Amino acid sequence: MTIGTARQIVLAARPKGKPQLTDFRLEETPIPTPRSEQVLLEVQYLSLDPYMRGRMDDRKSYAKPLQLGDVMVGETVAKVIASKHPRYSEGDIVLAHTGWRTHALSDGAGLSKVDPALAPVSTRLGVLGMPGFTAYCGMRVIGKPKAGETVAVAAASGPVGSLVGQLAKLAGARAVGIAGGPEKCDFVRNELRFDAAIDHRAADFPAQLAAACPNGIDVYFENVGGAIWQAVLPLLNNFARVPVCGLIAQYNGLPPGDGTDRLPATMRQILSKSLTLRGFIYYEFASEYYADFLREVGAAIADGRIRYREDIVDGLEKAPEALIGMLDGRNFGKVIVRVGI
Amino acid sequence: MTIGTARQIVLAARPKGKPQLTDFRLEETPIPTPRSEQVLLEVQYLSLDPYMRGRMDDRKSYAKPLQLGDVMVGETVAKVIASKHPRYSEGDIVLAHTGWRTHALSDGAGLSKVDPALAPVSTRLGVLGMPGFTAYCGMRVIGKPKAGETVAVAAASGPVGSLVGQLAKLAGARAVGIAGGPEKCDFVRNELRFDAAIDHRAADFPAQLAAACPNGIDVYFENVGGAIWQAVLPLLNNFARVPVCGLIAQYNGLPPGDGTDRLPATMRQILSKSLTLRGFIYYEFASEYYADFLREVGAAIADGRIRYREDIVDGLEKAPEALIGMLDGRNFGKVIVRVGI
Numbered sequence: 083m084t085i086g087t088a089r090q091i092v093l094a095a096r097p098k099g100k101p102q103l104t105d106f107r108l109e110e111t112p113i114p115t116p117r118s119e120q121v122l123l124e125v126q127y128l129s130l131d132p133y134m135r136g137r138m139d140d141r142k143s144y145a146k147p148l149q150l151g152d153v154m155v156g157e158t159v160a161k162v163i164a165s166k167h168p169r170y171s172e173g174d175i176v177l178a179h180t181g182w183r184t185h186a187l188s189d190g191a192g193l194s195k196v197d198p199a200l201a202p203v204s205t206r207l208g209v210l211g212m213p214g215f216t217a218y219c220g221m222r223v224i225g226k227p228k229a230g231e232t233v234a235v236a237a238a239s240g241p242v243g244s245l246v247g248q249l250a251k252l253a254g255a256r257a258v259g260i261a262g263g264p265e266k267c268d269f270v271r272n273e274l275r276f277d278a279a280i281d282h283r284a285a286d287f288p289a290q291l292a293a294a295c296p297n298g299i300d301v302y303f304e305n306v307g308g309a310i311w312q313a314v315l316p317l318l319n320n321f322a323r324v325p326v327c328g329l330i331a332q333y334n335g336l337p338p339g340d341g342t343d344r345l346p347a348t349m350r351q352i353l354s355k356s357l358t359l360r361g362f363i364y365y366e367f368a369s370e371y372y373a374d375f376l377r378e379v380g381a382a383i384a385d386g387r388i389r390y391r392e393d394i395v396d397g398l399e400k401a402p403e404a405l406i407g408m409l410d411g412r413n414f415g416k417v418i419v420r421v422g423i
Numbered sequence: 424m425t426i427g428t429a430r431q432i433v434l435a436a437r438p439k440g441k442p443q444l445t446d447f448r449l450e451e452t453p454i455p456t457p458r459s460e461q462v463l464l465e466v467q468y469l470s471l472d473p474y475m476r477g478r479m480d481d482r483k484s485y486a487k488p489l490q491l492g493d494v495m496v497g498e499t500v501a502k503v504i505a506s507k508h509p510r511y512s513e514g515d516i517v518l519a520h521t522g523w524r525t526h527a528l529s530d531g532a533g534l535s536k537v538d539p540a541l542a543p544v545s546t547r548l549g550v551l552g553m554p555g556f557t558a559y560c561g562m563r564v565i566g567k568p569k570a571g572e573t574v575a576v577a578a579a580s581g582p583v584g585s586l587v588g589q590l591a592k593l594a595g596a597r598a599v600g601i602a603g604g605p606e607k608c609d610f611v612r613n614e615l616r617f618d619a620a621i622d623h624r625a626a627d628f629p630a631q632l633a634a635a636c637p638n639g640i641d642v643y644f645e646n647v648g649g650a651i652w653q654a655v656l657p658l659l660n661n662f663a664r665v666p667v668c669g670l671i672a673q674y675n676g677l678p679p680g681d682g683t684d685r686l687p688a689t690m691r692q693i694l695s696k697s698l699t700l701r702g703f704i705y706y707e708f709a710s711e712y713y714a715d716f717l718r719e720v721g722a723a724i725a726d727g728r729i730r731y732r733e734d735i736v737d738g739l740e741k742a743p744e745a746l747i748g749m750l751d752g753r754n755f756g757k758v759i760v761r762v763g764i
Binding site: 142308343351353357360361363 | 484648649677687695702
């Protein structure tokens with residue numbers, strides 16, 4: 083039996099636009115004790131991801147919204163610290179969906195063991211986890227870049243975008259990254275070895291993007307929406323593919339419009355250029371491609387063909403601030419909260 | 424040598440919004456004489472299709488715009504009335520792209536012979552022609568309806584929509600047609616045997632459409648855009664497929680907006696429902712599927728499983744008025760101009 087205090091962060095209020103610190107509440111509870119067929123998990127790392135913003139709203143999407151008082155959802159890497167479950171032993175490291183908390187009970191559903199020898203375990207939340215797999219299946223199933231084509235992606239220093247561009251390069255395509263600010267652009271160009279990196283904060287961003295894509299864009303991996311989509315749209319080539327995995331620019335609500343309905347122009351481009359737009363969530367493809375992903379991307383990380391960057395935040399109590407910052411693009415790399423300290 | 428006067432209709436002015444009769448001009452020219460390797464064609468039937476509106480504008484699309492003074496483009500069924508071409512003889516009936524004219528010379532490029540014994544030759548401009556093939560390949564390659572699914576299509580009494588719904592039925596799916604006015608809806612329901620037909624002019628059209636799709640919509644064949652898309656969007660199921668072959672609602676320009684940007688809501692649905700939107704033009708699929716189309720749909724017409732309706736207009740000089748009417752939905756069935764009278 084474990085004695086002590088667990089901490090968790092719950093949804094305290096529904097955000098209006100950008101989340102505020104007051105939309106979250108830190109709670110303390112006793113550390114629970116596992117019963118038969120249960121394990122007690124101690125969370126080491128919590129992944130912060132843009133989709134979490136959507137769950138804070140009270141509207142239907144591919145997942146149910148959180149209710150007020152619910153623990154914030156999230157994927158974690160955790161250590162089994164007590165087990166009455168036949169398949170798990172004390173000391174096992176697992177991937178879990180515990181949400182934003184230091185400790186959790188589990189009956190094993192949704193857990194999967196992680197081999198710490200393969201790669202740093204935190205990567206299983208980033209480049210070798212859900213974000214990396216999102217990039218991988220979006221490119222493999224929908225984007226399908228061919229040698230000589232041009233692939234563009236925004237949030238290019240982030241966990242999804244950074245892998246999208248590197249997978250494009252491995253396929254022989256030209257990779258054009260879009261990121262916020264010179265530091266991230268330097269990283270995308272020099273560390274991730276994209277062919278070009280464009281700062282979307284530049285006043286002449288659309289012109290810079292056009293100049294970086296002299297042969298147009300064949301694959302645009304959409305994770306942002308908004309003004310970046312407007313700059314990409316005229317550059318798309320006939321038969322371009324647009325995997326749509328996120329729209330972070332509109333998660334906090336939309337900026338005041340200028341009265342223009344931009345839907346007809348997008349529909350016209352879809353028609354006249356025979357575009358494919360395809361929304362997807364990684365789990366649609368998990369059974370078919372996850373093993374390939376771990377093997378291929380794992381090997382490419384091990385031999386240095388694929389690089390990644392993590393933005394580690396220390397302490398569960400810092401998670402709300404880190405999520406708010408990420409939604410504003412203030413992170414630099416995959417945001418992971420180191421919980422177990 | 425043929426003596427006489429040919430007539431043709433040219434683009435006289437670029438339309439502002441809806442085309443006017445003054446945007447067209449009827450011209451008379453001498454009937455030309457074929458030289459070596461040429462045939463002289465006498466046009467029997469001219470197809471009128473929504474895409475023609477786009478060619479009248481001076482903006483880039485999948486095809487070059489017409490220049491002022493150019494003969495209006497269009498596909499025709501024509502008779503070879505003089506031939507110095509080794510592959511064609513006097514009396515042959517051919518499909519051609521002569522445009523809006525009574526006579527034309529051809530070197531054989533783009534011609535294909537039509538067997539008048541197979542079906543009435545006018546069908547090669549409609550249900551057994553480009554519109555029919557648009558429906559066929561959009562459904563076969565993109566829509567892919569499964570038994571028990573629901574397929575919705577607008578302009579359901581027209582040449583594309585009528586075949587979309589009938590192909591859905593042949594695939595075991597539920598077919599819901601959208602059409603303008605009670606007469607067309609009766610035809611769609613009773614003659615074409617769709618499961619339901621909804622009048623988009625009804626004040627409560629979105630509610631009627633929702634009621635006709637109790638299990639949502641799995642395939643929406645988009646040929647209209649505008650308000651109908653807005654009614655369809657909330658009804659789309661997860662993984663719905665949207666072949667986009669036309670946007671007739673926006674070809675004449677857009678109605679004044681209400682200041683709402685409708686793009687973010689569409690993008691959000693694409694993401695949260697894992698939708699596929701895919702623009703296409705039939706010729707992308709012609710080499711792979713055209714022979715299948717002729718065989719399958721030809722057989723289904725012959726044995727009555729597929730029905731069609733033509734809206735025949737007599738006289739080339741009536742073509743401008745007929746095109747203007749079609750863009751307003753005033754046709755009833757595939758619009759064909761009987762030229763050779």
